[in-house]
Amino acid sequence: MNVGFIGLGLMGRPMALNLMRAGHSLRVWARRAESMQPLLDAGALACSSAADVARGADVVITIVGDAPDVERVALGPEGIADGAREGLIHIDMSTISPEVTEGIAARLRERGVTMLDAPVSGGEPGAINATLTIMVGGDASAFECAKPLFEAMGKAISHIGGNGAGQVAKACNQIVTGVGVASVAEALNFARASGVDAGAVREVLMGGFAASRILDAHGGRMVKREFRPGFKSWMHQKDMRIVLDEAHRMGLQLPTAAAAAQLFNAMVGSGLGEEDSVAMLKLFERMSGGEG
Amino acid sequence: MNVGFIGLGLMGRPMALNLMRAGHSLRVWARRAESMQPLLDAGALACSSAADVARGADVVITIVGDAPDVERVALGPEGIADGAREGLIHIDMSTISPEVTEGIAARLRERGVTMLDAPVSGGEPGAINATLTIMVGGDASAFECAKPLFEAMGKAISHIGGNGAGQVAKACNQIVTGVGVASVAEALNFARASGVDAGAVREVLMGGFAASRILDAHGGRMVKREFRPGFKSWMHQKDMRIVLDEAHRMGLQLPTAAAAAQLFNAMVGSGLGEEDSVAMLKLFERMSGGEG
Numbered sequence A, B: 001m002n003v004g005f006i007g008l009g010l011m012g013r014p015m016a017l018n019l020m021r022a023g024h025s026l027r028v029w030a031r032r033a034e035s036m037q038p039l040l041d042a043g044a045l046a047c048s049s050a051a052d053v054a055r056g057a058d059v060v061i062t063i064v065g066d067a068p069d070v071e072r073v074a075l076g077p078e079g080i081a082d083g084a085r086e087g088l089i090h091i092d093m094s095t096i097s098p099e100v101t102e103g104i105a106a107r108l109r110e111r112g113v114t115m116l117d118a119p120v121s122g123g124e125p126g127a128i129n130a131t132l133t134i135m136v137g138g139d140a141s142a143f144e145c146a147k148p149l150f151e152a153m154g155k156a157i158s159h160i161g162g163n164g165a166g167q168v169a170k171a172c173n174q175i176v177t178g179v180g181v182a183s184v185a186e187a188l189n190f191a192r193a194s195g196v197d198a199g200a201v202r203e204v205l206m207g208g209f210a211a212s213r214i215l216d217a218h219g220g221r222m223v224k225r226e227f228r229p230g231f232k233s234w235m236h237q238k239d240m241r242i243v244l245d246e247a248h249r250m251g252l253q254l255p256t257a258a259a260a261a262q263l264f265n266a267m268v269g270s271g272l273g274e275e276d277s278v279a280m281l282k283l284f285e286r287m288s289g290g291e292g
Helices: A012-021 A033-041 A050-055 A067-075 A098-110 A123-128 A140-153 A165-193 A198-205 A213-224 A233-250 A255-269 A277-286 B012-021 B033-041 B050-055 B067-075 B098-110 B123-128 B140-153 B165-193 B198-205 B213-224 B233-250 B255-269 B277-286
Strands: A002-006 A025-029 A059-062 A089-092 A114-117 A132-137 A154-161 B002-006 B025-029 B059-062 B089-092 B114-117 B132-137 B154-161
Touching: A002 A012, A002 A050, A012 A025, A012 A033, A012 A059, A012 A123, A012 A140, A025 A033, A025 A050, A050 A059, A059 A067, A059 A140, A067 A089, A067 A098, A089 A098, A089 A140, A098 A114, A098 A165, A098 A233, A114 A140, A114 A165, A123 A132, A132 A140, A132 A165, A132 B198, A140 A154, A154 A165, A154 B198, A165 A198, A165 A213, A165 A233, A165 A255, A165 A277, A165 B165, A165 B198, A165 B233, A165 B255, A198 A213, A198 B132, A198 B154, A198 B165, A213 A277, A233 A255, A233 A277, A233 B165, A255 A277, A255 B165, A255 B255, B002 B012, B002 B050, B012 B025, B012 B033, B012 B059, B012 B123, B012 B140, B025 B033, B025 B050, B050 B059, B059 B067, B059 B140, B067 B089, B067 B098, B089 B098, B089 B140, B098 B114, B098 B165, B098 B233, B114 B140, B114 B165, B123 B132, B132 B140, B132 B165, B140 B154, B154 B165, B165 B198, B165 B213, B165 B233, B165 B255, B165 B277, B198 B213, B213 B277, B233 B255, B233 B277, B255 B277
Parallel strands: A002 A025, A002 A059, A059 A089, A089 A114, A132 A154, B002 B025, B002 B059, B059 B089, B089 B114, B132 B154
Antiparallel strands: A114 A132, B114 B132
16 A cells, blocks of 8 residues: 555654555655654655655555644645545544544545544554554545555454544553553552562452553562663653543543543653653652662 | 361362362361351361361361451361471461561461461352462471362462562462553553444454453453453452552562552442453543443
């Protein structure tokens, strides 16, 4: 397929490379030209704008920072809609709010572009190893059409529902993982403060109902004190803001998610924003006379 | 072994029966005589008090409600210490506070009794199928001596540390599982309120870092609306009180655990105390115009 790709960051670059490895030809554009280089080296075509990317593409994929970035690249001047042929599929793999996603999808529809929201989970390792979880919202036949692209980038791929449903699933994912990291940090710090070996506690808990990928992977890194990212805390902070904004809009109480969001705020405020979310353990240690 | 068993409730009865099946002879006592009947039918010996249970036993196991019950049965009039021969091992499998456990262990030591704390996780199904997780604190050689008994009742069996360490591990377990149930209920209610199929969200989340036994088992029961216990909410409420009392004593902040504890309070206060902890979903629905 002729695939446009915009957003060649930590996640986007390996995802785009995986698409090329699967035999797709790529058209790329980036505000900072040097971001394109690894893709050009692999044979991608450099474009001069998002509209230029769209001009020769069947599908354009974006994975950028936040809602205003998606809006600008899709609908702004020299954006995707400006260059799109009728029937182009725009797959946005950024994590943004379900509500904003629905709005962008509606405006793109008026201009002949079919939008899918397809946020991912699995972090940089998942992007590199093409093992991402991909949660897709939007038109079912566009999903079928784009499936080979998803399969080149991820492993667990699901069509959840209409426009925005992928973002809703991602929000649910960030609730469960964000709260999960917090609860594991609280528990392991509780063990340490009680004079009990946190590694032994993690191990016995893995044998019962407390078992989770977060306790296994993130808990394991807390015990070994490996705080390099992975998935940076300020990114999870951003995702929790999206979750709580949506909850505010809908009038939903999210008590444990709100507590976790406050902890991510405190991580960023205390200089842990660039470290992995597992560094939340340090936050608890600092508040309880531990190593920190 | 000659094993005494006190506390023939929902958990204790199947645990005691599994000990008999493994070939141990049991001495039992209960305040309500009818609680003993299933054990007597299986060949256990009825005793007239906790002291009487201890008199003929190498090991006495207790699994009762709360700290005052453990204290009474161990150290009260006609309690275990009154009937114990020198070197008796008392295994308390109740969930009580680590601090209280240490105190009881110290007083029993003065009277020649070695205490192990060995709280369990896995609920009634785990008790019936002998698949409990057993977290043990106390003397290492007493642990080795009691191991065949643990193996007749559970699967993941760990010696965590000195007296109270088993209770610390159990507290950590209740933090992670209690907060886990809350976060899954919040996420699945978020999906429903957004008009997205909660079952589809649970399924895609199981493919990524959100995967856990709680999302799988408890999340599955939320989707199918199976609220029968399992593990009653008022029991998890009690365990969260122990956790937060300990945190207060140590000066530890537990933000997500505290939020979860409030939710268990609200479950009990709104008539959901006898239902399984998965009925927390109903609480969120009632607060957001859902089915409830």
